Amino acid sequence: xxxxxxxxxxxxxxxxxxxxxxxxxxxxxxxxxxxxxxxxxxxxxxxxxxxxxxxxxxxxxxxxxxxxxxxxxxxxxxxxxxxxxxxxxxxxxxxxxxxxxxxxxxxxxxxxxxxxxxxxxxxxxxxxxxxxxxxxxxxxxxxxxxxxxxxxxxxxxxxxxxxxxxxxxxxxxxxxxxxxxxxxxxxxxxxxxxxxxxxxxxxxxxxxxxxxxxxxxxxxxxxxxxxxxxxxxxxxxxxxxxxxxxxxxxxxxxxxxxxxxxxxxxxxxxxxxxxxxxxxxxxxxxxxxxxxxxxxxxxxxxxxxxxxxxxxxxxxxxxxxxxxxxxxxxxxxxxxxxxxxxxxxxxxxxxxxxx
Numbered sequence: 001x002x003x004x005x006x007x008x009x010x011x012x013x014x015x016x017x018x019x020x021x022x023x024x025x026x027x028x029x030x031x032x033x034x035x036x037x038x039x040x041x042x043x044x045x046x047x048x049x050x051x052x053x054x055x056x057x058x059x060x061x062x063x064x065x066x067x068x069x070x071x072x073x074x075x076x077x078x079x080x081x082x083x084x085x086x087x088x089x090x091x092x093x094x095x096x097x098x099x100x101x102x103x104x105x106x107x108x109x110x111x112x113x114x115x116x117x118x119x120x121x122x123x124x125x126x127x128x129x130x131x132x133x134x135x136x137x138x139x140x141x142x143x144x145x146x147x148x149x150x151x152x153x154x155x156x157x158x159x160x161x162x163x164x165x166x167x168x169x170x171x172x173x174x175x176x177x178x179x180x181x182x183x184x185x186x187x188x189x190x191x192x193x194x195x196x197x198x199x200x201x202x203x204x205x206x207x208x209x210x211x212x213x214x215x216x217x218x219x220x221x222x223x224x225x226x227x228x229x230x231x232x233x234x235x236x237x238x239x240x241x242x243x244x245x246x247x248x249x250x251x252x253x254x255x256x257x258x259x260x261x262x263x264x265x266x267x268x269x270x271x272x273x274x275x276x277x278x279x280x281x282x283x284x285x286x287x288x289x290x291x292x293x294x295x296x297x298x299x300x301x302x303x304x305x306x307x308x309x310x311x312x313x314x315x316x317x318x319x320x321x322x323x324x325x326x327x328x329x330x331x332x333x334x335x336x337x338x339x340x341x342x343x344x345x346x347x348x349x350x351x352x353x354x355x
Contacts, residue, residue: 002339004308008051008317010258010294012223013171015051015095015318017343018311019332022298022322023099023174023229025056025066027111032059032072034081042085045325046092047346049332052318053089055082057101057176060157063126064102064182068119069111073100073161079168086169092346097172099229100161100216102154104182105130105143105191131186131208132193137269151198151208154182155215162216166224173220174227175212180266183209184231187248188240188267206248210255217256227296228252229261232283235273242286249291260287261296261320278306285315296320304335 005017021042028037038055045053059065059072072078082098089096108125109118118140119125129150130143146154158175165173177183185191186208192199198207213228220226232245249260262284265273273279280299288295297316300323301307307319324331336343337354345353 002308002312002341004304004311004319004339005336005341005343010225013095013225016093017049017051017332018318019050019307019335020052020296020318020320021045021050021054021325022320023054023056023176024322024326025070027067027069027114029069029071032062032065032070032074032078034071034078034085038071038081039085039088043088043092044329046089046094047349048325048328048330049336049343049345050094050325051332052095052097052172054097054099054172054174055085057099057103057181058161060100060102060161061154063107063129064104064154064157065107066103066181067109067111067114068124069114073098073164074157076164079164083168090169093344095171096169097174097227098165098168098170099174099176100158100165101176102157102182104128104185105134105136105140106180108141130182130191131198132191134191134193136180145194148196148198155208155211158212159215159219162220166220172225172227173216174229174261175209175216176229177209178229178231178261178263178266180231180268183212184240184267187230187244188234190234190236190239190267202244202247206251209248210251213252213255213257225258226256227259227261228257229263231264231266232262232280232287233264234267235265235271239267239271242283245283245287246290249287249293253291253293257293259294259296259317260284261298262287262316263298276300277302278310281310281315288314288316294318298322304338307335308339
C-alpha cells in the first residue's frame with residue numbers, strides 16, 4: 001500500500017490517510033453563519049475520501065473577516081450550523097478541522113466576484129487593525145495600530161472561538177498565521193515596526209502567536225491536535241525566512257503545537273514568488289527535518305504521484321490539497337485507483353468504482 005494511504009495518528013485522532021482538504025474561503029456566509037453551501041462543499045470532500053477536511057479561515061471577531069461574506073465563530077449562534085457540517089464529515093469517515101483566523105490589515109475586502117479591493121465604510125466595510133499603521137496597498141485605508149488591550153482582546157477571541165469549535169465537535173484546530181493576515185503581520189519584520197514587547201526581535205515578533213497557541217491549548221483538549229499554518233518564507237531577504245520557520249517550530253513544540261502547515265508568501269504586494277508545481281514542498285521538508293515537528297505540504301500538488309512521493313520521501317506528514325479538490329472532490333479515491341490501492345467507497349457510489 002502506498003504510504004499516502006496509510007493512517008496517521010496525532011494525539012488520539014487517527015486520519016485514515018494523508019490527504020487534507022486545505023482551508024479555502026467560499027465567501028458564502030451571512031453574518032458569519034455556515035449554510036447549505038458549506039455543508040455540500042465540505043461534505044463532498046469527506047465523501048470523496050479525504051482524511052481531514054479543514055473549514056475555511058473562520059474569523060474570531062467580526063472585524064477579523066477578510067470579507068463581509070466570511071465564516072465566523074465570534075458568537076454562539078454560529079456553532080450549530082458548523083456542527084451540522086462536522087457531523088456529516090464524521091459520518092463519511094473523515095476528521096474535521098477548522099482554521100481560526102483574523103485578517104488584520106487585509107480585512108474588509110470584497111469577495112472575489114463582488115468587487116475589487118477594500119469595502120468602503122459607507123458600503124459596510126470597517127476599520128482594519130494591524131501591528132503597525134501600514135496599509136497593504138498605498139491607496140488602502142491605514143490600519144489602526146493595535147495597543148496591548150486590543151491584542152489581549154484578540155487572544156481572548158481566539159480562545160472563545162476554539163471553545164466554540166470544540167462545542168461543534170471539531171477534531172483539529174488550526175491557527176492561521178500565514179498569508180499576510182494578522183498573526184503573520186506580527187511575525188514579519190516587513191509589517192511589524194513596533195517598539196514594544198510585540199515588535200523588534202524574533203522573540204517579540206513571535207510573542208502574539210505563542211500567546212494565542214498557549215491560551216488555545218489551555219482549553220483545547222489534550223487528546224486533540226493543534227496545527228499552525230505559516231507562510232514559511234516571505235520570499236524576500238527583508239522578511240520572514242525559512243530559517244525563522246524552523247526556529248518557530250522549535251519554539252512552538254513545547255506549547256503543544258503538533259503540526260506546522262507550511263505555505264508561503266502574501267505579506268506584501270510586488271514580491272515575486274516562483275510559483276510552479278510543488279514550489280512550497282521544500283519548506284515543509286526543511287521544517288520537518290530541522291525541527292522534528294510534523295509538517296504539511298501545500299501548493300500546486302495536483303497528481304496522485306506527486307502526493308505519494310512527498311509522503312514516501314518523508315518530505316511531509318500530510319499533503320494539503322486545494323484547487324485539485326475543487327476540480328475533483330473525489331481526488332483521493334481517484335488517486336487510490338491510479339496507485340493501485342483499494343480503499344472503501346461510499347456504498348451509494350460503489351457501482352461507479354474504478355477498476
